[in-house]
Amino acid sequence: MKAISGTNLEQAKSHNRRVVIEAVRTNGPLSRAAIARMTALTAQTVSNIVEELERSHLLVPAEAQKLARGQPIIPYSINPAGAYSIGLELGRQRASGVLTDLSGAVCARIERHVKHPDPQRAMPVLQSIVEDIQQAFVFDRNRLLGVGMALPGRYADGGITSLSPQNLPGWQDFPVGHELEQRVKVPVLVENDATAAAIGERLHGVARGLSSFVYLFLAGGGGIGAGMFLDGHLYKGSRNNAGEIGHIIVEPHGKLCSCGKRGCLDRYISPTVAYEFMGITNAEELSSDDLDARIAGGGEGLDAWLDQAVQPLRQTLDFLELAFDPQTIVFGGSISTSLMRRLAERLEPLHVPIDPNRTRSVPRVMIGMTGKDTAILGAAALPIFSETNPRFDVLQKPVG
Known part of the structure; x- marks a missing residue:
């Protein structure tokens, strides 16, 4: 359970309000006492914020829970209609x-x-x-x-x-x-x-409650990019262009990329390349069921794509783990769910991590939101x- 530290400075009221919402959203339902323990805010500060959020209909109380001794506690949850x-x-x-x-x-x-x-x-x-x-x-x-x-x-x-x-x-x-x-x-x-997809995954998906993860977004009609949360911060870089991993060179002197370089990751694992291998020219026009059916019958074309995609992707995952030390790497995107699963299955075995004896609370690789709603729900x-x-x-x- 990840604790988020608040501050009792008066000028930080807005921050503290957000900290309480995040604590309840991630770990709720929570009583006021539990919120105070988790956020390091004083009981009075928590009480004031909870009352304000309840009046604003952002938090809703549940029925009071009777304890063996002492006053009953009231758990609070996020109000979906808030x-x-x-x-x-x-x-x-x-x-x-x-x-x-x-x-x-x-x-x-x-x-x-x-x-x-x-x-x-x-x-x-x-x-x-x-x-x-x-x-x-x-x-x-x-x-x-x-x-x-x-x-x-x-x-x-x-x-x-x-x-x-x-x-x-x-x-x-x-x-x-x-x-x-x-x-x-x-x-x-x-x-x-x-x-956007990484934000959606952290709020509502498999990365909920995680502080550090890399989200690999495979766009159904394009290439691959990444969204990153590091120590609870959304990381976007000095010019907001962090995560352009599709243009990491994984094969020196390899295939020509649209960016002008050769051997970029995009040219090996992007959905566009996968569909080219399988002879699918109208992926964006197909329904999810029709696209899954075409992929299921992908045959030699699908296998050929997987064979040439897995090693560059393993290499990229190894780099991301070494550079950012995330809790997990999440695969998602508007790519077909079945294609994503086939790619994730073929990745094993991954490169041995630098700390193989590390105790993990989540897997090294997880599959998050996939399909045509991923980008819009992230938005x-x-x-x-x-x-x-x-x-x-x-x-x-x-x-x-």
Whole structure:
């Protein structure tokens, strides 16, 4: 159980509030006394924050539990209806939106066809999805935290300003977040798809409660990237471009990559390469069931891809473990679930770790969210993460 240290400084009230929410979200239901022990906050500070969060409907009390002696205790849990978020995704032929509650459950979904989704055509569609999805589910609009959008792209100085040209031509240097926020009149957060998916995995998936992990995002229509949490911090690098592991050279003088280098990881293990080996040219147009059926019949093409993919991937996992010492490495992405499992199974045996006698609480490799909803659910997690995750730029005290 990971303890998060709070601080009793008055100016850190917002941080402490987030620490309490994180403690309950990760380990709840928790009593006030348990929250105080876990966060190193005083009993009075915890009591004040819990009362505030209960009034705000972010925490809900359960029935009091009678003890053998002393006062009954009241456990508190996150209230799913306490806040909502909208996630958006834009593909080659469709735009999608989901409305999720504070627990990550999908409350409403809208999908619309967009032919040739350049900004002029797509922005009005994205705006209509945000507006219409709020009509599709009955909830208090004042509890909408904002809109998240996950994009396959790199950062410029002011944030993501372009989608990857290979994925959606016409979006180069278009300020997606700013333009959408002007249209929908609620906060809009934009992240690259790998980071968004890692946030979603930490809030609602197999990485819940972990402080250090690397999330490998295999995009169904593209390459591979990584999102990283290190010691509880979301790590994005000095220019927010950390995690571009698809361009690590794993085969000197190997296959030519779109980035101009040779032997990049992308050219060996990306879903695009897998589909090329199996002769699948329309993966984005297939349903999950149809794609799984094609993969199940992949035969020699699938085996050939796995044979050439596993050693570069083992090499990459070894590098990530040595460089960042994560608790685990999570595989996920919009790649087919069956293809992900075949790849993970073929990875064994992994390279011997530098500390083979280390006691592990979780496996070295885990499979997280997969399938076509991965990016959009990660996008929906962005406003929730922004509002509830502890802010580590505020002073913290060690626990114990």
